[in-house]
Amino acid sequence: MNGYDALQTHIAQLSDLLNAISVLKWDARTNMPPGGAQTRGFQLATLSRVAQEHFVSDRTARLLDAAETEVAAEPADSYRVRAVKQTRQYYEIVRRIPVELTARKATLAPVSEQVWAEAKQKNDFASFAPYLQQMLDLVRQQAEAIGYSGHPFDALVFEYEPSVTAASLKVLFGELKAGLIPLLQRIVANDCPLERDLWQHEYPLDKQKAFGLEMAQRIGYDLERGRLDIAPHPFEISFTRQDVRITTRYNLNYLPMALYGTLHEAGHALYEQGVDPALTRTALTTDFLGQYPVGGTSYGAHESQSRLWENQIGRSRAFWEAHLDRLREIFPEQLAGVDPDLMYRSVNRVRPSLIRVEADEVTYNLHIMLRVEIEMALLEGNLKVSELPAFWNAKMQEYLGVTPPNDSKGVLQDVHWSGGGFGSFPGYTIGNIMSAQFLEAAYQQIPGLQDSLNAGDYAPLLGWLQHNVYRHGRAYDANELLVRSSGSPLRVAPYLAYLEGKFTELYHLP
Ligand code: ZN
DSSP states (O other), X not given: OOHHHHHHHHHHHHHHHHHHXXXXXXXXXXXXXXXXXXXXXXXXXXXXXXXXXXXXXXXXXXXXXHXXXXXXTSOTTSHHHHHHHHHHHHHHHHHHSOHHHHHHHHHHHHHHHHHHHHHHHHTOHHHHHHHHHHHHHHHHHHHHHXXXXXXXXXXXXXXXXXXXXXXXHHHHHHHXXXXXXXXXXXXXXXXXXXXXXXXXXXXXXXHHHHHHHHHHHHHTOXXXXXXXXXXXXXXXXXXXXXXXXXXXXXOSSXXXXXXXXXXXXXXXXXXXXXXXXXXXXXXXXXXXXXXXXXXXXXXXXXXXXXXXXXXXXXXXXXXXXXXXXXXXXXXXXXXXXXXXXXHHHHTOOOOOOSOGGGOOTTTXXXXXXXXXXXXXXXXXXXXXXXXXXXXXXXXXXXXXXXXXXXXXXXXXXXXXXXXXXXXXXXXXXXXXXXXXXXXXXXXXXXXXXXXXXXXXXXXXXXXXXXXXXXXXXXXXXXXXXXXXXXXXSOOSHHHHHHHHHHHHXXXXXX
């Protein structure tokens, strides 16, 4: 076997191991009885070690050398060259992280997550603080091991968003803040109450599930290669493009929770299901640093698709013009007299609030910015863990004009830091910004796109996204995808224009 194919066979085995790990994780989060947690932890630790040893081996080094020689003269943007380049890049990075450090982080994470969950429930930050401190120390060591030229944050954000740095994020967030805060102030000043509260009735869960799945299929989610389950913290997970699963959670009264959870995760799933079949079990569908293989090129790129389908499509007026009749067939009594306009308003309410995951499109990114600022300050050593709750509350007041009544609804609300996920938050905001840039390009390039969206026909948009984004897997980074499809790297302007247009009309802003 020649150099490239031999490396490919080796990486395919790694991909199989990582996918098997993902199946165990999916099971743990959906079906596993509580008693299974400890032995599942052993199973995951063993498989993760086997996978890491497989990757960081002398064999990988030899195969890489041979493959690099073989593809040296091929075009720089070909899939083969990109696959070899990525394998090399991650091989060098993963090798720099001491196995001992990975093991300490992996051992601390489940304990720390459990302490965090209890602390959140009891509103007791002090009990979580020592674990957060330990995790922060390990994360700092990890940043030093990986190396960086500017800010330690750069080494950590690389895992999630390889094309950004602390410095580039500060510029991006500055631009975004300059547009978002005045818009939010105008909305708050013109706040108009809903004419009617739709969410006091009961919406039986089986019917909610049926409608959510119908809409997920409508946008293109293929159930031959997918399924929908329940999880308290909804997620999408794929074990190759042939098996891409989603989850959601239900509230008997508040129907939008399950529906938009389903559309969000289905958006992630469209990306995974749309990867070129030729990239299956290759480096271009493998997340060497992360915890499971993903076909998407970064967290931001992935999130751009979940947000696009959830918000820009699912929360549009056109969506409810096209689909409210169907929802009213399912819930005739609960939705009697409801028209698309009322539905549209009720799923787009903007209100400064405490909880990130429940935030609307305008305030959401402010929640992200304050978290990223906090992570950077913690890594710099300018903020102590003990000072976190007060710092958090002050930032909430500064950005959103609200102060959490307690730490459970403040600094303790997210799971990310307890598991060591520093650097993952920017992906959410970058995803929002990317989604608008992709959609702007799609409107320019697809004739009659608005007409098909009005008719509830998503095939033209899905086809465009598949061609420009999904099929490439991890072959091109987020900025390359944007340049290739829209002509320019990440720009804030299309996203701000989208929000301005939508909410000026919705709130009758002057
Ligand atoms: Zn998401």
